Amino acid sequence: MQNQESLAPAVVLVRxxxxxxxxMVARAMANFALDxxxxxxxxxxxxxxxxxxxxxxxxxxxxxxxxxDRMGDALAGCxxxxxxxxxxxxxxxxxxxxxxAAEKMREAVAQGLKPGILxxxxxxxxxxxxLAATDFIVxxxxxxxxxSLNLAQAVVLMSYEWYVAGEAPAAPHEADPPAPFNEMDxxxxxxxxxxxxxxxFDVPGRTASTKRSLAGLIAHARFxxxxxxxxxxxxxxxxGRQPD
Amino acid sequence: MQNQESLAPAVVLVRxxxxxxxxMVARAMANFALDxxxxxxxxxxxxxxxxxxxxxxxxxxxxxxxxxDRMGDALAGCxxxxxxxxxxxxxxxxxxxxxxAAEKMREAVAQGLKPGILxxxxxxxxxxxxLAATDFIVxxxxxxxxxSLNLAQAVVLMSYEWYVAGEAPAAPHEADPPAPFNEMDxxxxxxxxxxxxxxxFDVPGRTASTKRSLAGLIAHARFxxxxxxxxxxxxxxxxGRQPD
Numbered sequence: 001m002q003n004q005e006s007l008a009p010a011v012v013l014v015r016x017x018x019x020x021x022x023x024m025v026a027r028a029m030a031n032f033a034l035d036x037x038x039x040x041x042x043x044x045x046x047x048x049x050x051x052x053x054x055x056x057x058x059x060x061x062x063x064x065x066x067x068x069d070r071m072g073d074a075l076a077g078c079x080x081x082x083x084x085x086x087x088x089x090x091x092x093x094x095x096x097x098x099x100x101a102a103e104k105m106r107e108a109v110a111q112g113l114k115p116g117i118l119x120x121x122x123x124x125x126x127x128x129x130x131l132a133a134t135d136f137i138v139x140x141x142x143x144x145x146x147x148s149l150n151l152a153q154a155v156v157l158m159s160y161e162w163y164v165a166g167e168a169p170a171a172p173h174e175a176d177p178p179a180p181f182n183e184m185d186x187x188x189x190x191x192x193x194x195x196x197x198x199x200x201f202d203v204p205g206r207t208a209s210t211k212r213s214l215a216g217l218i219a220h221a222r223f224x225x226x227x228x229x230x231x232x233x234x235x236x237x238x239x240g241r242q243p244d
Numbered sequence: 245m246q247n248q249e250s251l252a253p254a255v256v257l258v259r260x261x262x263x264x265x266x267x268m269v270a271r272a273m274a275n276f277a278l279d280x281x282x283x284x285x286x287x288x289x290x291x292x293x294x295x296x297x298x299x300x301x302x303x304x305x306x307x308x309x310x311x312x313d314r315m316g317d318a319l320a321g322c323x324x325x326x327x328x329x330x331x332x333x334x335x336x337x338x339x340x341x342x343x344x345a346a347e348k349m350r351e352a353v354a355q356g357l358k359p360g361i362l363x364x365x366x367x368x369x370x371x372x373x374x375l376a377a378t379d380f381i382v383x384x385x386x387x388x389x390x391x392s393l394n395l396a397q398a399v400v401l402m403s404y405e406w407y408v409a410g411e412a413p414a415a416p417h418e419a420d421p422p423a424p425f426n427e428m429d430x431x432x433x434x435x436x437x438x439x440x441x442x443x444x445f446d447v448p449g450r451t452a453s454t455k456r457s458l459a460g461l462i463a464h465a466r467f468x469x470x471x472x473x474x475x476x477x478x479x480x481x482x483x484g485r486q487p488d
Contacts, residue, residue: 028397030390058390099408141408146274146302153272153400160401164343164385176336191478200481213474220420221465224336230454230461234435237444238482 009105009115009162010036011155012074014130017043017122019050023062024152025119026051030058032159037065040074043121071133078116080108083134084154085126086147093137101138102161117158122151178222187228188215194235253349253359253406254280255399256318258374261287261366263294267306268396269363270295274302276403281309284318287365315374316429322360323424324352325378325463328398329370330391337381337460345382346405357421361402366395373452376459377428379466422466431472432459438479 011029016022016039026037039046046067055062068074075081082101096104105115118134120126131137140149140157149157178184192211195201201210223231255273260266260283270281283290290311299306312318319325326345340348349359362378364370375381384393384401393401422428436455439445445454467475 024394027394031386031393031397033387033390056392056394097408140404141411142275143277143407146277148300149275150268150271150300153275153397156397156400157404160384163387164341167385195478195481198481198484200478214478217467217471217474220471221467223461223465227461227464230457234439234444234458235482237439237442238479240442240484 006036007109007112007114008034008036009109009117010038010075010078011159012038012040012116012118013042013151014040014071014074014118014126015043015121016119016151018151019044019048020054021122021151022048022065023051023054023056023058025155026055026058026061026065028152028156028159029061031156032163034159034162035061035064037061038068038074038116039065040068040071042067071130075116075118077114079113080105080136081116081118081134082136082138083118083120083126083131084138084140084158085120085131087139088128088131088137090128091131091137093131093134095137095139098138098140098158098161099165101136101158102165104136105162106165119151119154119158176224176226179225179228183225183228184218184223187223187231188218190232190235191218194239198239250280251353251356251358252278252280253353253361254282254319254322255403256282256284256360256362257286257395258284258315258318258362258370259287259365260363260395262395263288263292264298265366265395266292266309267295267298267300267302269399270299270302270305270309272396272400272403273305275400276407278403278406279305279308281305282312282318282360283309284312284315286311315377316426319360319362319425319429321358321424321426323357323422324348324380325360325362325425326380326382327362327364327370327375327378328382328384328402329364329375331383332372332375332381335375335381335460337375337378337464339381339383342382342384342402342405343409345380345402346409348380349406350409355421358424360425363395363398372456376456377425377432377463379463420468420470423469423472427469427472428462428467431467431475432462434476434479435462438483442483 011034013025029035029037051062087095108115118126118130142149255278257269273279273281295306331339352359362370362374386393
């Protein structure tokens with residue numbers, strides 16, 4: 001029985017053209033904790049010196065990349081396969097979004113099945129022959145008027161969804177609590193008194209309702225205790241009292 | 245009332261370094277039906293001949309890119325702002341995943357609020373000053389051992405989540421929209437200037453970080469345009485200028 005790590009999806013680049021893109025794919029895989037890269041018949045051979053710079057430190061993935069010249073070898077060890085492609089016209093294979101595919105992959109891994117994900121060449125994508133033996137098509141939702149995804153970016157999206165699907169739900173982020181009412185109230189009193197002294201309420205039309213608006217504005221802001229301490233200092237400074 | 249299209253999020257690249265990456269960002273935006281690109285102080289000026297090739301046809305986005313030299317201009321018209329960043333150590337801003345941020349953006353747009361999303365420079369990311377006035381931090385779940393995302397790939401993930409979130413209906417609510425960023429910005433400038441004159445920042449220990457705290461406090465309050473008008477009057481009155 002293989003361990004969980006070696007069951008993580010293999011990323012299979014089918015006839016990739018640019019070394020630069022292979023490097024970017026390696027970087028994207030490292031970002032999302034994948035490391036099993038396979039290259040099926042890369043156009044410019046392998047290794048490719050253009051891959052290193054864009055890998056931005058993901059050299060272990062490039063160094064460990066498996067070179068293959070047949071699909072069967074490229075997918076060695078994979079027991080469930082996904083092919084990223086625009087929705088094919090004549091295919092009865094199930095079509096999934098990257099998110100749905102990521103969930104399927106997590107289920108598969110939980111059952112001991114290693115997934116493999118095929119990505120086609122930059123210019124043309126996967127052929128019908130490439131798709132023939134795969135289990136699922138993965139089609140990314142994109143702008144129909146500008147649907148051509150860069151190879152590395154397709155890998156980013158699929159790897160990201162894989163990674164997110166494996167995360168425990170995040171604990172909700174608790175924002176800082178607003179100050180207790182008495183602190184709000186004494187701040188308002190400070191503000192009102194200062195405005196009173198500065199003649200703010202002497203202006204025609206500025207009345208009790210103006211005071212209410214200010215109170216409402218301050219309440220709405222949900223200032224914390226630290227905020228209020230700072231704002232007390234701001235008022236003291238603005239009215240020209242010795243800052244504390 | 246603006247139409248839905250012009251409310252789609254603005255992508256703001258803060259001090260981007262490589263033209264190549266700006267092109268890739270444009271392509272990613274086009275893939276996910278975004279087109280409002282803003283460039284804040286790009287290192288190599290603008291236009292940049294390196295951007296065209298990697299845009300892969302998204303030339304309309306490059307041609308329409310808005311060049312800015314101040315954050316306030318870069319975020320003009322945006323009423324809710326997101327900053328992509330690793331989880332900051334000292335910040336009380338809410339931290340969202342790209343998926344949560346996308347939902348927030350959809351809700352905001354449904355309320356007529358245009359979102360702006362900040363992406364930092366390739367090498368260093370956004371500074372504490374860049375983050376000061378934004379409403380939310382967006383942190384992408386990534387492999388902690390290899391966490392540096394390529395700029396264009398960060399844009400891909402955020403744009404993808406925005407696009408996918410649009411396929412589900414968004415929940416409307418919240419009555420008073422917060423003021424647009426430029427109004428917030430000019431209020432902050434008024435406050436900072438008044439505090440400067442009153443000697444607020446002369447106190448030992450009150451420095452640039454105090455200024456950032458104030459900006460953060462104001463951003464957090466999500467004041468409306470009416471609120472800000474009132475607060476301008478409050479400052480004028482407190483500093484003893486003739487109330488208007």
